[in-house]
Amino acid sequence: QTRAQVLFKRSRVPVTRRVVEACPDLLVVQLCCIGDDSVDKQACADHGVVVFNDPVSNGRSVVELVIAHLIGLSRRLYETDAVCRTGAWNKTNLERYEVRGKVLGVLGLGNIGRASARICEQLGMEIRFYDTREVAQEVGREFGWTPTESIEELFETSDCVTVHVSARDAARNSNKALLSGGVLHRLGKRRPENSPRIFLNLSRGFLHTVEDLRSAVEAGAIRRAAVDVYPQEPRGKGDAWVNPYGDLRRVAVTPHLGASTQEAQPRIAERVSRTLRRFSHRGAVRDCVFAPRATLGLGDDNRSAVGAVLVVVHSTARGTKRSIGDAIYAAGASNLSSVHRDFMEYGVAIDIAAIDTPLSESQLQLLCDEATRVTGRPDAIRSIRQIVG
Structure with a gap:
């Protein structure tokens, strides 16, 4: 066991239930x-551990890789380099295209998808998109881009498709196998015969199987593809790996390096430091994977009157939130302001309260006992932290 309260995690290092349970004092992962696939989020919620990520800092690096692949594949640069190294001089315009005038389909209009679309539009591409989130649809329309009714329509009406989706959709359903069932074979079906038919997946390895993409490429439905993510990836640099597309010269592969630039890594370090400092000093919550894009925090009103901030992670059982307020009142403290958010998918909630005087250890224990009494659940309070000063 370890007494660590904060665990910083890089890409492929798994945080399992066993890891969480080996850290009884853990408050934050x-x-x-960006990706939270390798974290047991339910285990974290069960033990009152809040999980933060960084959804923005590597965006520019990924976008530039998207642009590089679009142009590189459109001009057959990767294949041509390999041929030139054999001593051959095959100068031809066969299956070489400008991106200008082509239709780019963007699956997922988040930060990276939106930024990719804006740059490609400046290159003269027409933008179509598919995203089930109402906000994303409104943003896309504001930019003058064309929404599609389905993923199938997006593929059929696009010359190139780039994928930028999260692990779950807006309804919190898994996006695993989102592009299985013949979707990849539909690319460019309603476009001219000489469509470049390019597919890019720099998003999630589990959106399609290796067999799905191989089948589409071998059938000619996809003329060229670039992949940066895979269903199974090595845990670390230098580990053995078998390239599943090694025999397909029309598929460009990279080892999950979309965010691996000299510029992105310092940005990530700065953002996660700020996120953790805000939580540590004021109990503020942002970039929480339990509810992406949700922000929780107390304002600066009556700051001088605040004696402590209580951050309570608790179950969503009826009566739990009220028992927290009752315990604060019973301790003779005043709740100056508070914010609350339920994360129903994980059966957990966060309550942040500014109170005029700190609670003693015995009063904090009474708070936990009262929540257990009201709800009948010994795990009603998952974790509690008091920030004084």
Whole structure:
């Protein structure tokens, strides 16, 4: 066991239930990346551990890789380099295209998808998109981009498709196998015969199987592809790996390096440091993977009157939140302001309260006991932290 309260996690290092249970004092898992697939989020919620990620800092690096692949594949640069190294001089315009005038389909209009679309539009591409989130649809329309009714329509009406989706959709359903079932074979079906038909996946390895993409490329449905993520990846640099597309010259592969630039890593370090400092000093919550894009925090009103901030992670059982307020009142303290958020998918909630005087250890224990009495659940209070000063 360890007495660590904060765990910083890089890309592929797994945080399992066993890891969480080996850290009885753990309060935060801070991911130094976007993806949270390798964290047992339910185990964290069960033990009152908040999980933060960084959804923005590596965006520019990924976007530039998208642009590089779009142009590189459109001009067959990777294949041509390999041929030139054999001593051959095959100068031809066969299957070489400008991106200008082509239709780019963007699956997922988040930060990276939106930024990719804006740059590609400046290159003269027409933008179509598919995203089930209402906010994303509104943003896309504001930019003048064309929404599609389905993923199938997006693929059929695009010359190139780039994928930028999270592990779960807006309804919190898994996006695993989102592109299985023949979706990849639909690319460019409603476009001219000489469509470049390019597919990029720099997002999630589990959106399609290796067999799905191999089948589409071998059938000619996808003329060229670039992949940066895979269903199974090595845990670390230098580990053995078998390239599943090694025999397909039309598929460009990279080892999950979309965010691996000299510029992105310092940005990630700065953001996760700020996120953790805000939580540590004021109890503020942002970039929480339990509810992406949700922000919780107390304002600066009556700051001088605040004696402590209580951050309570608790179950969503009825009566738990009220028992916290009752315990604060019973201790003779005043609740100056508070914010609350339920994360129903994980059966957990966060309550942040500014009180005029700190609670003693015995009063904090009474708070836990009262929540257990009201709800009948010994795990009603998952974790409690008091920030004084």
